Amino acid sequence: xxxxxxxxxxxxxxxxxxxxxxxxxxxxxxxxxxxxxxxxxxxxxxxxxxxxxxxxxxxxxxxxxxxxxxxxxxxxxxxxxxxxxxxxxxxxxxxxxxxxxxxxxxxxxxxxxxxxxxxxxxxxxxxxxxxxxxxxxxxxxxxxxxxxxxxxxxxxxxxxxxxxxxxxxxxxxxxxxxxxxxxxxxxxxxxxxxxxxxxxxxxxxxxxxxxxxxxxxxxxxxxxxxxxxxxxxxxxxxxxxxxxxxxxxxxxxxxxxxxxxxxxxxxxxxxxxxxxxxxxxxxxxxxxxxxxxxxxxxxxxxxxxxxxxxxxxxxxxxxxxxxxxxxxxxxxxxxxxxxxxxxxxxxxxxxxxxxxxxxxxxxxxxxxxxxxxxxxxxxxxxxxxxxxxxxxxxxxxxxxxxxxxxxxxxxxxxxxxxxxxxxxxxxxxxxxxxxxxxxxxxxxxxxxxxxxxxxxxxxxxxxxxxxxxxxxxxxxxxxxxxxxxxxxxxxxxxxxxxxxxxxxxxxxxxxxxxxxxxxxxxxxxxxxxxxxxxxxxxxxxxxxxxxxxxxxxxxxxxxxxxxxxxxxxxxxxxxxxxxxxxxxxxxxxxxxxxxxxxxxxxxxxxxxxxxxxxxxxxxxxxxxxxxxxxxxxxxxxxxxxxxxxxxxxxxxxxxxxxxx
Amino acid sequence: xxxxxxxxxxxxxxxxxxxxxxxxxxxxxxxxxxxxxxxxxxxxxxxxxxxxxxxxxxxxxxxxxxxxxxxxxxxxxxxxxxxxxxxxxxxxxxxxxxxxxxxxxxxxxxxxxxxxxxxxxxxxxxxxxxxxxxxxxxxxxxxxxxxxxxxxxxxxxxxxxxxxxxxxxxxxxxxxxxxxxxxxxxxxxxxxxxxxxxxxxxxxxxxxxxxxxxxxxxxxxxxxxxxxxxxxxxxxxxxxxxxxxxxxxxxxxxxxxxxxxxxxxxxxxxxxxxxxxxxxxxxxxxxxxxxxxxxxxxxxxxxxxxxxxxxxxxxx
Numbered sequence: 004x005x006x007x008x009x010x011x012x013x014x015x016x017x018x019x020x021x022x023x024x025x026x027x028x029x030x031x032x033x034x035x036x037x038x039x040x041x042x043x044x045x046x047x048x049x050x051x052x053x054x055x056x057x058x059x060x061x062x063x064x065x066x067x068x069x070x071x072x073x074x075x076x077x078x079x080x081x082x083x084x085x086x087x088x089x090x091x092x093x094x095x096x097x098x099x100x101x102x103x104x105x106x107x108x109x110x111x112x113x114x115x116x117x118x119x120x121x122x123x124x125x126x127x128x129x130x131x132x133x134x135x136x137x138x139x140x141x142x143x144x145x146x147x148x149x150x151x152x153x154x155x156x157x158x159x160x161x162x163x164x165x166x167x168x169x170x171x172x173x174x175x176x177x178x179x180x181x182x183x184x185x186x187x188x189x190x191x192x193x194x195x196x197x198x199x200x201x202x203x204x205x206x207x208x209x210x211x212x213x214x215x216x217x218x219x220x221x222x223x224x225x226x227x228x229x230x231x232x233x234x235x236x237x238x239x240x241x242x243x244x245x246x247x248x249x250x251x252x253x254x255x256x257x258x259x260x261x262x263x264x265x266x267x268x269x270x271x272x273x274x275x276x277x278x279x280x281x282x283x284x285x286x287x288x289x290x291x292x293x294x295x296x297x298x299x300x301x302x303x304x305x306x307x308x309x310x311x312x313x314x315x316x317x318x319x320x321x322x323x324x325x326x327x328x329x330x331x332x333x334x335x336x337x338x339x340x341x342x343x344x345x346x347x348x349x350x351x352x353x354x355x356x357x358x359x360x361x362x363x364x365x366x367x368x369x370x371x372x373x374x375x376x377x378x379x380x381x382x383x384x385x386x387x388x389x390x391x392x393x394x395x396x397x398x399x400x401x402x403x404x405x406x407x408x409x410x411x412x413x414x415x416x417x418x419x420x421x422x423x424x425x426x427x428x429x430x431x432x433x434x435x436x437x438x439x440x441x442x443x444x445x446x447x448x449x450x451x452x453x454x455x456x457x458x459x460x461x462x463x464x465x466x467x468x469x470x471x472x473x474x475x476x477x478x479x480x481x482x483x484x485x486x487x488x489x490x491x492x493x494x495x496x497x498x499x500x501x502x503x504x505x506x507x508x509x510x511x512x513x514x515x516x517x518x519x520x521x522x523x524x525x526x527x528x529x530x531x532x533x534x535x536x537x538x539x540x541x542x543x544x545x546x547x548x549x550x551x552x553x554x555x556x557x558x559x560x561x562x563x564x565x566x567x568x569x570x571x572x573x574x575x576x577x578x579x580x581x582x583x584x585x586x587x588x589x590x591x592x593x594x595x596x597x598x599x600x601x602x603x604x605x606x607x608x609x610x611x612x613x614x615x616x617x618x619x620x621x622x623x624x625x626x627x628x629x630x631x632x633x634x635x636x637x638x639x640x641x642x643x644x645x646x647x648x649x650x651x652x653x654x655x656x657x658x659x660x661x662x663x
Numbered sequence: 664x665x666x667x668x669x670x671x672x673x674x675x676x677x678x679x680x681x682x683x684x685x686x687x688x689x690x691x692x693x694x695x696x697x698x699x700x701x702x703x704x705x706x707x708x709x710x711x712x713x714x715x716x717x718x719x720x721x722x723x724x725x726x727x728x729x730x731x732x733x734x735x736x737x738x739x740x741x742x743x744x745x746x747x748x749x750x751x752x753x754x755x756x757x758x759x760x761x762x763x764x765x766x767x768x769x770x771x772x773x774x775x776x777x778x779x780x781x782x783x784x785x786x787x788x789x790x791x792x793x794x795x796x797x798x799x800x801x802x803x804x805x806x807x808x809x810x811x812x813x814x815x816x817x818x819x820x821x822x823x824x825x826x827x828x829x830x831x832x833x834x835x836x837x838x839x840x841x842x843x844x845x846x847x848x849x850x851x852x853x854x855x856x857x858x859x860x861x862x863x864x865x866x867x868x869x870x871x872x873x874x875x876x877x878x879x880x881x882x883x884x885x886x887x888x889x890x891x892x893x894x895x896x897x898x899x900x901x902x903x904x905x906x907x908x909x910x911x912x913x914x915x916x917x918x919x920x921x922x923x924x925x926x927x928x929x930x931x932x933x934x935x936x937x938x939x940x941x942x943x944x945x946x947x948x949x950x951x952x953x954x955x956x957x958x959x960x961x962x963x964x965x966x967x968x969x970x971x972x973x974x975x976x977x978x979x
Binding site (some may be wrong): 056080116203368372389390391392397401404405407408411412414415417420421422423424425427428429431434435436438439442443445447450451452514521522523524527528531532533534535536537539540543546548549550551553555556557558559564566568569570574575576577578579581582603 | 677681717718720721722723724725726728730732736737739740741743747758760761762763765766768769770772773776779780783784785786787788789791792794795796798799800802803804805806808809810816817820821822823826831881883885886887890914937954955957965968971972973975976977979
C-alpha cells in the first residue's frame with residue numbers, strides 16, 4: 004500500500020509537470036494523469052477502510068523538527084476516498100470541458116495532491132504544510148486569469164479568511180500537541196486531553212478555524228463567492244471535497260485528540276450546525292445563480308454534518324459510546340453522500356453553462372428536451388440533495404434524526420436533551436426547505452420553457468462531460484439503495500473513534516439498524532415504491548385499457564400562452580421569502596413615473612433583493628475597523644533604517660524577557 | 664411475523680387504503696354538506712368521479728415533458744408505499760422492520776417532490792403557483808409532523824410506528840398525559856395542512872387566488888388526474904389512521920390472530936370516521952386563512968410538539 008500511495012503522489016506531481024511544460028500538446032494529459040492517480044488513491048483508501056490499519060512512511064525530513072510524515076489511518080482514508088472520488092469524476096469532466104490551456108491546468112493536480120496530503124498527514128507540521136498548499140493552490144484556481152472583478156474579490160476574500168482561520172487552527176493543534184508532548188497525530192490520539200479550560204479553548208479554536216473551511220455560519224461568506232467563480236470541475240472539488248477537510252480537522256481535534264469532556268461542547272456544535280443548516284438552505288433558496296445556490300447548499304449540508312458531530316460529542320460526554328459512534332457514522336455517511344451529490348450537481352451545472360451559456364435560473368428553462376442525459380442525472384442529484392428516500396441523501400439524515408431522538412431520550416442532561424429536540428426541529432425544517440430548493444433548481448432549469456432566450460441552440464455536451472455526470476448519478480442511486488453496504492464500509496472509523504460499534508446492518512444484509520428500535524431498508528422502500536406505482540398502472544390498464552393522449556396548448560385563462568407568463572426562480576421562492584422575512588430581511592423598491600402631472604403611470608419599475616446580511620452587518624464594520632487601524636499602524640512605517648533597527652532590538656529584548 | 668402473514672397484511676392494507684380512501688372523502692363531503700343544510704353529493708360520488716377519470720383519454724400540454732406523465736404514478740407509488748409502514752388493523756405493520764416514522768415522512772416528501780415537479784413541468788403559471796405554495800408550506804409542515812411523531816417516539820423509546828402503537832396499547836389509559844394531548848394538537852394541524860383542507864387550502868374551489876393543491880393539477884387530465892386525486896385521498900386516510908392508531912391504540916394487538924385483525928379493522932373504521940367528522944366540523948366552522956398567515960398556524964403546531972418533547976425530556 005505504501006508503494007501505491009507513492010505512485011499516486013508521484014503521478015499527481017507528474018500531471019502538474021506535464022501541464023506546466025505542455026509536453027504533450029493537444030491531449031489534456033494532466034487531467035488524465037490526475038484521474039489515474041485518483042483511481043490508485045481510491046483503491047488505497049477503500050482497502051484501508053475495509054481492512055482497518057494504516058499506511059505510514061516518512062516522506063522527507065529537511066530538519067529534525069520538520070518531518071514530513073505520511074500516516075493515513077481509517078479517518079484519513081475516509082477523507083482521502085472522498086477527495087479521490089470527486090477528483091476522478093471532475094478530472095474526466097475537465098478533459099471534455101474544452102478551454103484554452105492556462106497555468107491553472109498545472110495547479111489543478113497540485114490542489115488534488117494537497118487535499119490528499121491533508122488526509123495523509125501524520126503530524127502537525129505535515130498537516131499544515133499540506134493545508135497551506137491546499138489554500139494557495141485553490142486560491143490560484145479561484146483567481147483564474149484574474150481579469151474580472153468577481154474573481155479578484157472572491158479570491159482575495161477567500162485568501163484572507165482562510166489565513167485567519169489557519170492561524171486559529173494551528174493554535175488549536177499546537178495547544179493539544181503541547182499537552183500531549185508530541186506533534187505526531189498518533190501520540191496525540193493516545194494522550195487524549197480531558198475536559199479542561201485548555202482543551203475547551205483548543206476545541207473552540209478548532210471550531211472557528213476548521214469551521215471556516217467547512218463554511219459554518221457566520222464564517223461562510225467566502226464560500227458562495229469563491230466556489231462558483233472557478234470552472235465547474237474546480238467548484239466540484241472545492242464544494243464537495245475541500246469542505247470535508249474542515250470537518251476532518253474538527254473530527255481529529257474533537258474525537259481523537261480530546262477525550263470525553265464538558266456537556267456544553269456538544270451543545271455548541273449542535274447549535275452551530277443547526278443555525279448553519281437552516282440559514283444555508285434559506286439563502287440557497289434565494290439565489291438565482293445555479294452555482295451560488297449549490298454553494299449555499301454546501302453550507303447547509305456541512306451544518307447537518309456538524310449537528311451530527313455535536314450529537315456524538317454529547318453522547319460521549321454522557322458515556323454512551325455506542326450511540327456516539329452512530330451519530331459520528333451519520334456525519335461520515337452524510338459527508339460521503341454529499342460529496343457524490345454535490346460534485347454531480349456542480350458538474351451538471353457546468354454542462355448547463357456549456358450548452359446554454361447561462362447559469363441564471365430566472366432565464367433558463369426547458370433544458371430537459373435538449374439535454375436529456377444531463378437532465379435525468381441532475382434530477383437524481385436534486386432528489387438526493389432534497390433527501391428523499393431511497394436516494395443517498397436520506398441515509399445520513401435518517402441516522403442523524405434517529406440519533407437526535409435517542410439523545411433527547413438518553414437522560415444526558417436537560418440542556419443536552421432540549422438542544423437535541425431543537426436541533427431535530429431545525430433539521431426537519433432544513434429538509435423541507437432543501438426539498439423546495441432542489442425542486443426549484445431542477446424545475447426552473449430543466450422544465451417549462453426558457454424564460455429568456457431560447458433552448459433551441461442547446462445540445463448535450465461532449466461524451467466526456469455527460470459520462471462523469473451520469474456515473475455520479477448512478478453512484479448516488481447505488482449509494483442510496485445500497486446504504487447498508489455504505490454503512491458497513493464506513494462504520495469502522497466511528498467505531499474506532501468512539502470505542503464502540505454504533506450501527507450494524509441487522510440480521511439482513513440490506514438493512515441499516517442502530518442499537519434500539521427502528522431500522523431502515525432502502526432496498527425494500529425502493530421496491531415498494533416501484534411496485535406500488537407499477538401494479539396500479541397495470542391494473543388500471545387491464546380494467547380501462549391503455550391511455551390515449553393528445554397534445555394541446557397550456558391553459559392560460561383563454562389567452563395565448565407565452566413563456567413570460569411562467570414563474571421564475573425568484574417568484575417560485577416568494578412564499579418562503581415572505582414566511583421567513585424576519586430572517587432574510589428582503590428589500591424591495593417600486594418606482595412609478597407618471598405622465599406629467601396626471602395620475603396615469605408611464606412606467607413602473609420594480610426591484611427587489613435579499614441582502615447578504617452577514618457581509619453587510621457583521622463583516623463591513625469589521626472591515627472598517629481593520630482599515631482604520633491599519634492607517635494608524637502605518638505611522639510606525641516611517642522609512643528610516645535606524646528606527647527599524649530599533650524595532651528589531653526592542654522585539655529581541657521582549658522575546659528574551661518572555662522566553663527567559 | 665412470517666413472510667406470508669407480512670405479504671397478506673401488506674396486500675390487505677394496500678387494498679383497504681385504495682378502496683376506503685374515496686369513501687372517507689365522500690363521508691367528509693357529505694357531513695360538510697349536511698352542516699351547510701344541503702343534501703350534498705351521494706356518499707359514493709368520489710368513486711364515480713374516479714371511474715369517470717380513469718376511463719377518459721388525456722390532454723397533455725405541448726410544452727410538457729415525460730415528467731408530467733410520470734409524476735402521478737410516482738406520487739401514487741410513494742403514498743401507497745407509506746401505507747405499508749403505518750399500523751392499521753393491529754399494533755403491527757407489514758414492513759415495520761424496514762422503515763419507521765422517519766421513512767413515512769421521507770416518502771411523503773418524495774410524493775411532494777413528484778407532485779410539485781409535475782406542477783412545474785408544463786410551464787403553466789397556475790401549476791407553478793401551486794407548486795411554489797406547496798413547497799413553502801411543505802417546508803413548514805415537515806418539522807411539525809416530525810416533532811409530533813417524535814414526541815411519541817421519545818416516550819415509547821422507539822421510532823417504529825407499530826412499536827409506538829404497541830407501547831400505547833400496553834399502557835392503556837396511562838398512555839394519556841399532557842404530551843399526548845400536545846402531540847395530538849400538533850398532528851391534527853398537520854393533517855389539516857397536508858390534506859389541503861380549510862383553513863390551509865380549500866378543496867372545493869378553483870379560484871386561483873386561494874388554491875394550492877388543485878392548482879398543481881391544472882394541466883393534468885384523465886387517468887393521471889384520477890391517480891393524483893386518489894393519491895390525495897389515500898394520504899388523507901393515512902394521516903387519519905395515524906391519528907386514530909397512535910393516539911387511541913387501545914384494543915390493538917401486537918401479534919394478532921386473524922379474528923383480531925378484523926376487530927382492529929372495525930375499530931379503525933370507527934376511529935377514522937370520528938377523525939373525518941372532526942375534519943368536516945373544522946371545515947364548516949372556520950374560514951380559510953390568508954396564505955401569509957399560515958406560518959403562524961403551522962408554526963404553532965411545531966411549537967406545541969416541541970413543548971411536548973421538552974416535557975418528556977424533563978421527565979426522563
